[in-house]
Amino acid sequence: MPKKTAPLDAFDREILRILQRDNKTPQRAIGEAVNLSAAAVQRRIAAMEQSGTIAANVALVDPAALSLTVTAIVEVFLRDERTASIDRAKALFRETPEVQQCYYTTGGTSFVLVVVTTDMSAYEVLTRRLFSDHEWVASFRTLVALDRVKSGAEVVVP
Known part of the structure; x- marks a missing residue:
């Protein structure tokens, strides 16, 4: 809360x-x-x-400096929107270090994730662990980023 x-x-x-x-x-x-x-x-x-206005003090790390060369935006579609399915997905995505950001969304897509991995082979292993191994995931769609144009955590202060 x-x-x-x-x-x-x-x-x-x-x-x-x-x-x-x-x-x-x-x-x-x-x-x-x-x-x-x-x-x-x-x-x-x-x-x-x-x-809680200031939620954390962190360092923003350039993924390329750690050989994390693949950034993917992933749409996740759950089989149903029951509380148990949503809670399982949230817990799994929270505890997965490769998931930089996770949003529970409306409009047909259940979750949108921003994921970083070292290469496409590592991404495939991750997708099996996050999606294929869970019956509550109906499907997922991946958009691979060609270039990191802007990345940050700054919020507009009105």
Whole structure:
């Protein structure tokens, strides 16, 4: 269950914009940019982490640097939309490291995944593990990315 987030003011929103560009920006520098003390920035960041507004502090890694040369967008179609099938799929996709992103969707497709693997052979092994070995998966469709034009986790801060 998501935590209840407190309303964000203009300072919080500007702090979020800065942190999304570079979460290693020193709090002193953030404070100078938003006209707050470093201590006030630290308290605001801690409050946003506590509330779940800031969900994680992570490093974005270039998959090519790890020889992950195949990026696939996969549409998954379940046999039915029963809670048990959906919950099984969510659990499986969450625990699979090759699945970078997973969305439960409407419009005929049950899930959309973004997957990275070293090569097509590894992708085939993954598809067997994720789809072929589970009776609740009706089918899947793969779109292989030719180029990673934009990738990130930045959210528009209104």
